Amino acid sequence: MSRVILASQRAAPLPPDERRAALIESTLSLVLAHGPDVSTRQIAQAAGVAEGTIFRVFATKDELVNAAVASAFDLSPLLRDLAAIDRAAPLPVRLVAAVECLQQRTARVFRLMDTLGCHGVAKTARDRSDQGVLIGQALVDLIGPAADQLRCEPHEAARRLQLLAVAFSHPRFVGDDPLPPVEIVSTLLDGIRLHPGHDALHPDSTNGEHPC
Template sequence: MTSTSQRAAPLPPDERRAALVASTLALVLAEGPDVSTRQIAQAAGVAEGTIFRVFTTKDELVNAAVASACDSAPMLGELAAVDRTAPLDVRLVAAVEILQRRTTRIFRLVDAIGLKAVEAGRSRQDLSAEGALIEQALTDLIEPARERLRLEPREVARRLQLLAFACTHPRLTGNDPLAATEIVSMLLDGVRLRPGPPEPLP
């Protein structure tokens, strides 16, 4: 019988590792952590033995896949690439869409392998540093509009993160997240300067 599977041409070590991690992450998200190395090898288009020339154990590979899903570097790169010359609304919608994609992926991973397994590879220090980097990236996006806002850009960035998380979290939204445009509209209607005299504080 002729096999329908095809193995890819040999890849450089870094690319081979990345392909294994990506294939493992896709399988874990779809089926949970109990995927076999055979499934992973088939998905990556490599021989099963190739896995153990890159990773010592399957658990090490699964942990690397989880770490890749939690890595904030790609998201920070996307935020840095948002056009600073675009209107504030457009910049923030792009930012929220980036935040939502990552939030959705993380919670899919939590559903697949459990919160403890996701947290195992992430220290409190890592989370704190990541939060500061995300807040700074959002602040940089908002800064050019400072004169049109009644709050400091960093505070606007903090509120944007909170809204994006709360309005995307599957359990808080009943799996019906708000669109990025709605989240941005809700935020800006609260922070834009209003014409006329300031309203009295309650």
């Protein structure tokens, strides 16, 4: 009877695509935290599956680790998130949302590079050398409707936003204290010189974070 009860409580198996994605996500988290020498036992525990399940999806542990590393460079989630930003929102609000997306990706990619070394991710990065262009175009699409508010073309505004987002978010430059997205956008749109209405992007400007 106890075996019947335990069997009935066992979670239903995931569809193959979801199982593969769960293994990749768990492996990436472990690689970011501990490096590539994680064990299949650790991966299985993190993913909540039996260790043998891994080898029904991936031929070897190295194949799984490589898939996890490649997933960190997959541009699809970022482009999807950028496309989902409300175009009807004011330009500063749209840009803050975009920088939040860019910061998450920047932190993950550079943590991975620090963990594996540039050589360890060189092929993956090389195979995706056009990613900057795709991100730039997504930002141009986001900025374009407000082109009449800018003194430079949307593509140049997008380029500057990317540069600022990376520079102010890169762990080697900022450590554990990246500039908040709202400050990055304020720097892009307004600079750091005090001017009337400078608190428009700072509803909580009295909290003392990153004062200018």
